Amino acid sequence: MNDGERIRELADQIVVLRDAYYRGSPAVADAEYDAIEDELRGLIEANPGLAPEPNPLEQVGAPAVLHAPIRHSRPMLSLEKATKPEQVVAFFGRFPGQPVVVMPKLDGLSLALVYEGGRLARAVTRGDGTTGDDVTMLVRALTDGIPERVGAPGRVEVRGEAVMLRSTFAAYNVAHPDKPLINPRNAAAGTLRAKDPAVVAERRLRFFAFDLDTEPDSAETDLGRALQTLGFTAAEMRRCADADEAQQVITAIEQQRNDLDYDLDGAVLRLADRGAYAAAGTRSSSPRGALAFKFAAEEKTTVLSDVVWDVGKTGKIAPVAWLEPVFVGGTTVTRATLANQEVIRARGIMIGDTVLVRRAGDVIPFVAGVLDASKRTGAEREIVPPATCPSCEQPLTEQGNSRELFCTNVSCPAQTVRRLIHWASRAAADIDAIGGVWIERLAEAGDLEHPSDFYRLTGERLLEFDRIGEVSAARMVESIDASRQVGLRRALIGLAIPMASEGTAARLCRAGFGSLEEVVEAGVDGLVAVEDIGPKVATSLVEHLTRLRPELERLRERGVSLDVREEDLPPVVAAGAPLAGKTVVVTGAISDPRSGEKVPRPTFQRLCEKAGATIASSVSASTDLLVTGAEVGAAKLAKAEKFDVEVADQSVIWQQLITAGVI
Numbered sequence: 001m002n003d004g005e006r007i008r009e010l011a012d013q014i015v016v017l018r019d020a021y022y023r024g025s026p027a028v029a030d031a032e033y034d035a036i037e038d039e040l041r042g043l044i045e046a047n048p049g050l051a052p053e054p055n056p057l058e059q060v061g062a063p064a065v066l067h068a069p070i071r072h073s074r075p076m077l078s079l080e081k082a083t084k085p086e087q088v089v090a091f092f093g094r095f096p097g098q099p100v101v102v103m104p105k106l107d108g109l110s111l112a113l114v115y116e117g118g119r120l121a122r123a124v125t126r127g128d129g130t131t132g133d134d135v136t137m138l139v140r141a142l143t144d145g146i147p148e149r150v151g152a153p154g155r156v157e158v159r160g161e162a163v164m165l166r167s168t169f170a171a172y173n174v175a176h177p178d179k180p181l182i183n184p185r186n187a188a189a190g191t192l193r194a195k196d197p198a199v200v201a202e203r204r205l206r207f208f209a210f211d212l213d214t215e216p217d218s219a220e221t222d223l224g225r226a227l228q229t230l231g232f233t234a235a236e237m238r239r240c241a242d243a244d245e246a247q248q249v250i251t252a253i254e255q256q257r258n259d260l261d262y263d264l265d266g267a268v269l270r271l272a273d274r275g276a277y278a279a280a281g282t283r284s285s286s287p288r289g290a291l292a293f294k295f296a297a298e299e300k301t302t303v304l305s306d307v308v309w310d311v312g313k314t315g316k317i318a319p320v321a322w323l324e325p326v327f328v329g330g331t332t333v334t335r336a337t338l339a340n341q342e343v344i345r346a347r348g349i350m351i352g353d354t355v356l357v358r359r360a361g362d363v364i365p366f367v368a369g370v371l372d373a374s375k376r377t378g379a380e381r382e383i384v385p386p387a388t389c390p391s392c393e394q395p396l397t398e399q400g401n402s403r404e405l406f407c408t409n410v411s412c413p414a415q416t417v418r419r420l421i422h423w424a425s426r427a428a429a430d431i432d433a434i435g436g437v438w439i440e441r442l443a444e445a446g447d448l449e450h451p452s453d454f455y456r457l458t459g460e461r462l463l464e465f466d467r468i469g470e471v472s473a474a475r476m477v478e479s480i481d482a483s484r485q486v487g488l489r490r491a492l493i494g495l496a497i498p499m500a501s502e503g504t505a506a507r508l509c510r511a512g513f514g515s516l517e518e519v520v521e522a523g524v525d526g527l528v529a530v531e532d533i534g535p536k537v538a539t540s541l542v543e544h545l546t547r548l549r550p551e552l553e554r555l556r557e558r559g560v561s562l563d564v565r566e567e568d569l570p571p572v573v574a575a576g577a578p579l580a581g582k583t584v585v586v587t588g589a590i591s592d593p594r595s596g597e598k599v600p601r602p603t604f605q606r607l608c609e610k611a612g613a614t615i616a617s618s619v620s621a622s623t624d625l626l627v628t629g630a631e632v633g634a635a636k637l638a639k640a641e642k643f644d645v646e647v648a649d650q651s652v653i654w655q656q657l658i659t660a661g662v663i
């Protein structure tokens, strides 16, 4: 195929893919689509005479099906893309002496909001860039962060991104396993395509502003301040004087990406001065005064080569997707979760399908769905859940609405290994010198069956195995020995009792239980009396701990402490504690001002607790204080503002901790 033919082919593909994408059913992942655009761009650059007519790269969006078309006051454009530092340098080179703001490139859908006489007159989607759809009613009902009124009498147009927060997305998919959303961006677009606001009220979106026109021109030339004054949450903007500084901010945004509650696919550079940005003008499909720096993709497509049913520590049989290796979210992924049968059915997934794999934030990679079922060849196979346990071959039971499968055989070998690995894990006994492979070998050899068996292992016995030297054997024994101090809270976690979470273990310690035996003796009635422990959890605890009585005895005999430890209890609050009675959320990167060294967040939270604070993980109406470290996400700050929560920089709190003698 010659270049001209390839150009034609790519241009046609782009038109088809865009059409599908903007209708809400993308046929490929964004990263793959971008690669097609890049190839076309490269070919046209090399052969300017062969540029297609019309050139899809010079068009924005897609000729959408508009229900209520509204023409934009000025086009809503796409952005010029960059992936290399040199391109950032070149951008600064085009505007000597001009300061630039760098902000996250939020991955949602853009909206134009028009205010007339101080009131929201209409909200319009981007559409094909020239004409968009009127979505005023839906936006009013479904989007947070859009004020009904602004304190400016003339015409005001604010542009920005409406995103579905990751937490909203996850909660929605948990509540609707039968019709899951594929990703937050798609969900945001889908939400505003819906006709009835009430139907999708739980799909709330959040609006972040990044662009502004005012008539008459407002005196404020700084974009971020101008937007805030009007009552909007602006995308977090940082002013940079040169390309080096901008590159640092871009890197910081990329690093903080996992901590944020929304998807971003890059960083946007834009002239900080509103006048300078307008004066720079536009190209056919992008403004000259802005540049998008793209990050690695969090979603890719790959082939689902097989599904393997994995036996968990509580006997749950979970489908695990085996994938052809794919680089996504910063690592090569070969396994992903499929949750349960219902999810597989709802997403219509088959073995051999090309599936969309998502790895965003801290979530475990999961198969979000099949993008284009029309590509099937007929060689795909249905995913059939097993009738018996893949490990012990006992029949399985189905539980719950999502029809999760369980092996209830307590001596199931796979469960045994999983439970032992769990006992040795960091959250429990923390036997860090013995990894999963060794646990499996020891279980196979008959040395390990119950956690208490770890405490019978000797150096001599370990040396009887292949591929182990004296040094490692001694380290293993030492690590086992140290784990005898596990204590009530971590032992309870380590025993992997169904329905009892880490929080349950902490609550029991705080409620005054002194040992695991005391927990069993309390019975269901005694346990439900503890705050936040319900009858199901209490019953499960009593049932399983009663069954485990002999094991508890063996652990005791072998010198393992099952009594509450000081670290299991809330810290003693120092006299004159500065944070006494306050519910505190900590966000961003924390470092000790005395040494400049990074401090893990849990360590800092523990210090705050010593100063009297109750730690919470997310900002809500009951939060009293948000402590901010470096690189704080806009979402947390926006929430603090919404709930009127006091915000303090970490330096202030460190000072208080030092003054109060906490450290």
Ligand SMILES: NC(=O)c1ccc[n+]([C@@H]2O[C@H](COP(=O)([O-])OP(=O)(O)OC[C@H]3O[C@@H](n4cnc5c(N)ncnc54)[C@H](O)[C@@H]3O)[C@@H](O)[C@H]2O)c1
Pocket (backbone or CB within 6 Å): 017, 018, 021, 026, 027, 028, 029, 030, 031, 033, 034, 060, 061, 077, 078, 079, 080, 103, 104, 105, 106, 107, 108, 109, 110, 111, 126, 160, 161, 210, 235, 265, 268, 292
């Ligand atoms: N999978 C597919 O088949 C397919 C097809 C077509 C397009 N796409 C995807 O759509 C996107 C391309 O389309 P595009 O032109 O909408 O996006 P773009 O990448 O060119 O970016 C422009 C958009 O970025 C948004 N944005 C977010 N934060 C911003 C900020 N701080 N400042 C300015 N703008 C900001 C705005 O909505 C703006 O419209 C790509 O991500 C592409 O992968 C995918």
Ligand SMILES: [Zn+2]
Pocket (backbone or CB within 6 Å): 311, 389, 390, 391, 392, 393, 394, 407, 408, 409, 412, 413, 414, 415
């Ligand atoms: Zn089994």
